Amino acid sequence: MGEYSEALSWYQRSLEIRKIALSPNHPDLAHSYNNIGSVYGNMGEYSKALSSYERSLEIRKIALPPNHPDLATSYNSIGNVYRNMGEYSKALSSYQRSLEIRKIALPPNHFDLASSYNNIGMVYINMGEYSKARSMFERSLEIWKIALPSNHPNLAGSYNNIGMVYDKMGEYSKALSSYERSLEIRKIALPPNHPDLAASYNNIGIAYKNMGEHSKALTYYEKDLEISLKALPPNHPDLAASYNNIGEVYRNMGEYSKALSSHERSLEIRKIALPPNHPDFALSYNGIGLVYDKMKEYSKALSYFEKARIIWEKSLPPSHWYISHVKSNIDNVKKKM
Template sequence: MNLCVSGDRIPVIFEIEADPAIVCSTNDDNRRPFAQIDELSYYREAEVLFMLGSIFLLNEISLEQSSRDVTISIIRMTLCSDHDSDLKQLHDYMKNEYRSEKTDLFSLGDVMYRMEKFNLSEKYYLRRLKELPSNNRSLGELYQRLGMVANAKGNYDTSLDWYQKSLEILVSTHPSDHVEIGSTHNSIANAHRNRGDHVRALESYNQAVLLFKQAHDENNPSMAMFYNNIGMIYDQEKKYFKALDFNEKSLAIQEKNLPVDHPDLGSSYNNIGGIH
């Protein structure tokens, strides 16, 4: 095996177990075919092409020494079908959460944001902003997205400016208990927290909680996010009993709404463990 090692980088080998009987069924909704394409490869290497959207179950990551005394990271995975019993619930949840029926600059910006490509995300949002008339109802949501990007880039004052524009439009075009208004208060709180202004952050988080309680029940998934954020403030202020209380409230709501293997549950368990 020829290995190219540069600086402090470690070579990675993926070992993938793929059973055609499981992932190449006749059911179109369940198919995730793959094929060996040696004869089509430009470099004439042993290559396997997997269908776009294939799902892999991570089994193990280990470090091994090669014959040249080079450390190699071995990642062992199993190709799964969409209807794998252990993954279907999580797959369906994530598919529903991120699916967008629109393909426009707004949705492209959302995709780039989730990929943490914030400059590209901002570019698409700003291009969309130029297309919209000044009285368009979706401006409030777009301003909020621009605030999220600025916050992620560490530009907290700019973020607050975008959020304030968003809030002004939402308040004038939506009922006072509308969920988007509550979400914007949560975003404003995030920016204040990142600036180190815990007093204003708590005020905005509590306003978000109040508005969501008026529009939804206590077990709405967004309430888990608000409680988690409040818990983070109290944890930073070393008020651990309050931090634990809000993190446990957040976890209780998540357990009622999320699949058992959702990553947010792992984060909540980790937060509670850190407080203890």
């Protein structure tokens, strides 16, 4: 966290100097706002990040030709923030605008085109459109295999994301294989406490959980949490995801008090880090509801399932499986009351 604060201080000081020395729509001012937005995004302060990126985009629209690659960078950065805020349709629109510009401005196997395909794939995962997501990730991987060395972290990212799609589609052995390939690269390419290593351990844990191997899942989730606690700010959304996943495994192992504690810690972080109707809130509420269901506290379970349903119906496409899942949970718990 200290490194982010220091970086933010330097970027803000640079911006002050540029405001004095340069014209108000100079491209270097846009660059400063973009850097500040990047730091806020890494800190999980998404509304501040969005404000900085939008200021950068305003300047670039005035200062640059309409298909300049820096405009694509701005749209891409805005898409990242919207995705982190759970506003997936806005994220998709921004990413697609970025891709349109990059297709015109860049050669066909350029690194940034791969990034665009990857980011669009991530939004499709969030929206539950898994076949579209896989197509995007595979296109991204094709480009990165041509453009990058074999152990580059971005290749690891592609394998990781393809694993996520297989996981969502119920093909858990394929998911595990992709996740392990990603981890192999990250162990070579990254320092030992890098957040992307934590993400690999988390995803391998998810695959083992889905395969019913709960003790293995817990081991990988704990590796993820150990790194994340060192690498991330204390209220970062990724920490909330880690606690949520640990809660799921404890619930599956029948350790309900531990499960409830983990889910509640996840919810506490999300209340600080995320906007109030972010879909990830519903993951916490649904998880807590499932624990109360197992503890036979059905009225509490129903209350949390209803909270999850309301958020998911507001924030996700109506066909998303999360919505049918929570409705099923509501029906099941009502039958027990």
